[in-house]
Amino acid sequence: MKRNIPLVLMLGLMIGIIGAQNLSAEKITLQLWHHLTASDGEVFNALLDKFNATHTDIQIEYRTMPDEELPTKIAAAIATGDPPDIGFRMMSDITRWYNDGAIVPLDDLMKAARLNLKDFIPDYLATSTYQGKLLMLPMDVSPHAMLINVKHAKEAGLDITKPPTDSASLLKWAKAMTKSNGNQVTRSGLLLTGSGVAPNVLFGILAQEMGAKRISDDLKTVTFLDNDAPKRAAQWVLDAFDKWHVSSRDVSDRYKSFGQGVGSIFFTGPWTLNGYINTNGLEFMTAKNPIVGAKFTSLVDLAGLCIFKQSDEKRTKAAVEAVKWLSDNSMFWVTKGRGVPLRQSILDNAEYKNTGIPWKYRQAFSNSIKGGFSDEIPFPIGGEFSYYASGDMPVAKAMDPVWAGTRSIEDGLAELAKDWQRILDRENEK
Amino acid sequence: MKLGGPIEGKSVVGLSGRLRRLRYKGSLIDWAAYLFVGPYLLLFLSMKLAPIFFGIFVSFTNWSIVRAPKWIGLKNYIRVFTDAWVGQVWTNTMLIALLVVPGTVVVSLLFALYVNRRWLLSNTVRTFVFAPKAVAITVTSMIWVWILDKEKGILNILLSSLGLPKVGWLTSISWVIPSIAAVTVWWGVGYYMVILIAGLQDIPEELVDAAHLDGASDRQVFWNITLPMLRPALILIITLEIIASLRIFGQVQLMTAGGPGGRSATIVSYIYSTGFQRFDLGYAAVLSLLLFLTTMVFSWVRFKIYGDVDY
Numbered sequence: 001m002k003r004n005i006p007l008v009l010m011l012g013l014m015i016g017i018i019g020a021q022n023l024s025a026e027k028i029t030l031q032l033w034h035h036l037t038a039s040d041g042e043v044f045n046a047l048l049d050k051f052n053a054t055h056t057d058i059q060i061e062y063r064t065m066p067d068e069e070l071p072t073k074i075a076a077a078i079a080t081g082d083p084p085d086i087g088f089r090m091m092s093d094i095t096r097w098y099n100d101g102a103i104v105p106l107d108d109l110m111k112a113a114r115l116n117l118k119d120f121i122p123d124y125l126a127t128s129t130y131q132g133k134l135l136m137l138p139m140d141v142s143p144h145a146m147l148i149n150v151k152h153a154k155e156a157g158l159d160i161t162k163p164p165t166d167s168a169s170l171l172k173w174a175k176a177m178t179k180s181n182g183n184q185v186t187r188s189g190l191l192l193t194g195s196g197v198a199p200n201v202l203f204g205i206l207a208q209e210m211g212a213k214r215i216s217d218d219l220k221t222v223t224f225l226d227n228d229a230p231k232r233a234a235q236w237v238l239d240a241f242d243k244w245h246v247s248s249r250d251v252s253d254r255y256k257s258f259g260q261g262v263g264s265i266f267f268t269g270p271w272t273l274n275g276y277i278n279t280n281g282l283e284f285m286t287a288k289n290p291i292v293g294a295k296f297t298s299l300v301d302l303a304g305l306c307i308f309k310q311s312d313e314k315r316t317k318a319a320v321e322a323v324k325w326l327s328d329n330s331m332f333w334v335t336k337g338r339g340v341p342l343r344q345s346i347l348d349n350a351e352y353k354n355t356g357i358p359w360k361y362r363q364a365f366s367n368s369i370k371g372g373f374s375d376e377i378p379f380p381i382g383g384e385f386s387y388y389a390s391g392d393m394p395v396a397k398a399m400d401p402v403w404a405g406t407r408s409i410e411d412g413l414a415e416l417a418k419d420w421q422r423i424l425d426r427e428n429e430k
Numbered sequence: 431m432k433l434g435g436p437i438e439g440k441s442v443v444g445l446s447g448r449l450r451r452l453r454y455k456g457s458l459i460d461w462a463a464y465l466f467v468g469p470y471l472l473l474f475l476s477m478k479l480a481p482i483f484f485g486i487f488v489s490f491t492n493w494s495i496v497r498a499p500k501w502i503g504l505k506n507y508i509r510v511f512t513d514a515w516v517g518q519v520w521t522n523t524m525l526i527a528l529l530v531v532p533g534t535v536v537v538s539l540l541f542a543l544y545v546n547r548r549w550l551l552s553n554t555v556r557t558f559v560f561a562p563k564a565v566a567i568t569v570t571s572m573i574w575v576w577i578l579d580k581e582k583g584i585l586n587i588l589l590s591s592l593g594l595p596k597v598g599w600l601t602s603i604s605w606v607i608p609s610i611a612a613v614t615v616w617w618g619v620g621y622y623m624v625i626l627i628a629g630l631q632d633i634p635e636e637l638v639d640a641a642h643l644d645g646a647s648d649r650q651v652f653w654n655i656t657l658p659m660l661r662p663a664l665i666l667i668i669t670l671e672i673i674a675s676l677r678i679f680g681q682v683q684l685m686t687a688g689g690p691g692g693r694s695a696t697i698v699s700y701i702y703s704t705g706f707q708r709f710d711l712g713y714a715a716v717l718s719l720l721l722f723l724t725t726m727v728f729s730w731v732r733f734k735i736y737g738d739v740d741y
Contacts, residue, residue: 072706075495096709100496184596186581194601195689249690250580250598262581384708391688392515392695392703404603404691415514422512430492 028318029059033074034088035067039274043337044088050332051325058318060086078102083308085319088139091378094306095130099380104307105133109320115327116345124342127302127374137327138304140339142269143368144201145298146290147276150283152177152187152264163287167236170265170290174246177264185248190240191263194249195400196390199237201299202267203399204387206233208373209293214385215377215420220428222421225413229293234402234409236292241403249404258282269301270365271338273357286364299387300372303339331355340366381427385420394419482722489715499712506716515692515700516717520724522607523696527675529611530618534671535664538619542626543656556627560620567617571684574613575600578685600686606694613681618674622667629663630656665736672728676721697721 036044041064048062063084065073071093077083083102087094097103110117117125120138128136146163153160156176164170174189192198210229215222224230240247251257258266259279267289276282289298305326307319326333331349334341335356346352347366353359376382389395398416401407407415452459489506491499510516545556562570577584578599586596599609633656641651657664679698682688688695697717705714 068707071709072495075709078496096494097496100494102496193689194598195691196687248580250596250601252575252579252600252686257581260582381708392519392692392700396689397515397692400689401691404693406603406691 027057027059028315029061030086030315030319030322031084032060032062032086032088032322033065033070033084034062035065035070036088037064037066040271040338043333046336047326047329047333050329051322055322055325058322060322075100078308083310085308085310085315086323087306087308088303089136089306090301090303090376090383091128091130091136091374092376092380092382094135095378095382096380097306097308098130098133098135102308103135104309104316105135106137106307106320106323107134109307109316110134110137110324113320113324115324119343119345121342121344121369124302124369124374127378128304130378136302136304136306137323138302138342139327139330140303140334140337141342141369141372142271142301142303142339143298143365143372144205144267144269144289144300145364145368146287147258147266147268147272148173148285148287149177149258149261149264150285151261153285160285163285164265164290166290167292170292171244171246174240174265175244178246180245183245185245185250187261188248188251188257188263189246189265191251191254191258191266192237192240192247192249193251193254195403196396197388198251198254198267199403200387200389200395200399202240203230203233203237204375204395205267205289205297205299206236206292207387208297208299209233209289209291209295211294215424219377219379220424222417222424224420225417230413231409233293234399234413237403238409242405258284269338270340270362273338273361277357277361286361288364288368296371298368298372299375300369301388302374302376335362340369342369381423384423394423485715485718488712489719491712493711494709495711502712506712509713510716510720515695516720518692519695519697519700522692522694523676523678525607526611526614526678526694526696527672529608530614530675530678531668531671533611533615534618534622535667537615538622538667539626539660539664541619541623542630545623546627546630556623559623562617563620565617567680568684570613570617571681574681575685578609601690603690603693606686606690610678610681610685610694613685614675614678617681618671622671625663625667626660629660633659661736665732669729669732672732673725676725676728697724 032048034041034044045062045064048060052059070089074083074087074089074093074097078097078100087097094103098105107117115137117134124138124141125134128134128138148160148163150160153173153176156173158173158176164173170190176189177187178185178189179187192202207230210232211227212229212233213223213226215224241249251263254263254266254268255272255275257263258268258272259276259282261282273286276284289296305323307316307323310316310319327343330341330343331346331352333339334346335352337356340362341347341352353363356362375386375388377385384394386393387395389399394416398412398419402409402412449461450458488499490501490503492502492505493499541555541559545552545559576582578586580586580596580598580601583599585599590596597605599605637655637659638651641655646654677698678696679702682694682696682699683702686694688699698721701714701717701721704710704717
């Protein structure tokens with residue numbers, strides 16, 4: 001018996017080691033790739049860390065990549081048969097990957113996981129759908145609203161409890177807060193840049209408010225010039241520079257400029273809140289977009305989680321569980337991070353207003369999601385129709401020369417419509 | 431493998447003997463040299479040449495990385511002729527090159543002459559002029575965005591203090607290209623200055639002394655001795671800077687994103703956005719080929735004007 005004790009101990013040790021390995025072999029480590037950085041990234045990563053802390057059988061290993069690199073890296077990973085398990089992205093990318101055969105539709109999976117899809121705001125769930133399939137579980141929506149420099153408003157004698165609600169009051173505020181040196185605007189009452197995202201986003205919001213529609217529902221025909229809304233919207237933006245002199249073309253960095261007090265009213269998204277709240281000397285307030293056109297709207301960026309196809313079904317099942325958990329626990333993300341929740345249960349939760357970034361800042365964005373329009377049209381080339389445009393994106397290519405004063409509005413809009421139609425025709429030929 | 435053993439009925443020793451005796455144009459082939467060059471050649475063929483040929487193939491296809499390329503013939507090439515943006519970016523790039531190339535040559539030559547003559551604080555000047563080249567173009571661009579800002583930039587504050595009007599260096603259509611060109615020259619001058627200093631130091635002092643003895647002024651020495659002797663170095667700089675200017679990307683992407691109104695968008699930024707943001711790799715390949723041909727044309731023109739240069 002004594003001789004057998006070491007043998008028994010060794011056998012017991014071996015069984016223990018093998019057993020432990022088996023246990024750890026059941027743990028699945030999922031790969032999640034996202035592009036969120038700065039304060040957004042910190043909050044999102046903290047949410048992922050919370051998931052890891054509360055799960056022993058599934059862990060998420062996350063990687064952050066620059067926004068402009070992520071689609072390329074994912075495409076390369078798909079091509080080599082080794083994509084991540086979960087991605088955080090927009091529909092234009094997700095629909096493209098779906099067409100490449102890399103994305104798992106979520107409808108049945110989420111139903112099986114008992115995620116209540118009726119809890120989501122229907123319009124945004126519809127925007128997460130392509131060819132009748134739910135491809136993205138939206139995590140947040142980032143509408144545009146006004147940030148207003150309170151110090152400038154008070155100096156100008158404006159009532160900060162009654163922010164602008166229409167074109168007339170917007171202009172009144174902008175003019176009151178503008179500072180000029182002769183004809184040169186030295187502090188923009190309405191902060192724009194001479195080209196790029198700022199004027200194009202404002203143009204888009206106004207055009208949509210005035211009744212413009214970019215393309216037909218069958219995604220085949222450009223309908224942008226079917227009425228004069230784009231022309232009136234473009235004229236409004238141009239007038240801000242040249243007629244009312246409330247905007248300067250000489251602003252190169254709009255975010256820095258608002259933070260430094262070089263601009264008074266800034267149309268932007270909730271991703272700026274964390275940074276500006278922590279900016280010394282900046283006192284600001286937020287307000288819904290004024291109604292310059294026929295009805296209220298806001299330009300909205302929608303992003304969410306998608307699941308990539310894997311050969312191992314266990315990984316897909318684990319990914320579904322992870323995605324559901326992240327969605328169910330997204331209160332943390334939408335109160336401390338950026339964006340507005342798309343789940344009614346969160347919007348109705350009393351905690352929603354009392355947690356995270358102060359409600360006085362978040363309220364305007366939260367109130368802007370109903371009536372908002374998705375900037376990206378949800379199909380593979382949807383990004384080409386975005387108003388959030390700079391560089392050689394179609395809206396920027398066509399309209400930046402208009403803002404610069406080197407092309408007429410008519411020529412700019414004609415060029416834009418033609419470019420969009422060419423893009424649609426090429427896509428439909430595929 | 432056994433030496434002397436059969437390989438497909440032939441002797442290894444016999445084969446190696448035949449290889450050793452092979453001649454090319456009357457001279458024995460030095461196989462050892464090829465063995466030394468072999469690894470690099472393999473890398474060159476696989477990493478440089480093969481991608482070029484693959485790029486040519488891709489230019490005839492519709493390809494977005496994930497799925498197999500789909501042959502579409504000349505459609506991408508035809509598209510170039512209907513794409514107005516191609517003309518815009520080519521014009522912008524040529525304008526930048528027209529400013530950067532002579533600017534770099536002249537400024538680097540001036541600094542090289544100053545340093546070579548060991549004038550006041552020449553060592554310090556050499557260090558300060560070379561220093562920007564040690565900084566990445568991304569950092570350089572971000573610093574200059576701040577310096578050139580219209581309201582808060584140091585340059586405009588200085589202009590303002592001298593009673594001069596502020597200038598939208600990066601936001602004005604008239605000034606954006608000269609501003610980008612100036613930043614590019616500032617960043618690149620140090621590297622070429624060093625090349626020119628080496629060239630100046632290669633000029634035999636006896637020639638200069640002899641010229642002075644014959645009564646030549648400094649200016650005459652410069653135009654008739656220094657510049658001609660610097661010809662190889664200058665041609666090298668011109669060639670390198672033309673190629674670099676055609677490929678300009680980082681400073682445009684970070685300083686202006688191609689604005690205002692597309693007036694600073696360049697060829698490479700368009701290739702980048704077409705290939706890596708739109709995943710329209712076929713069209714991006716055509717644009718890349720066009721850039722390659724443009725570079726070849728410039729090289730050919732340089733060759734025709736300056737002939738073969740012995741470096």
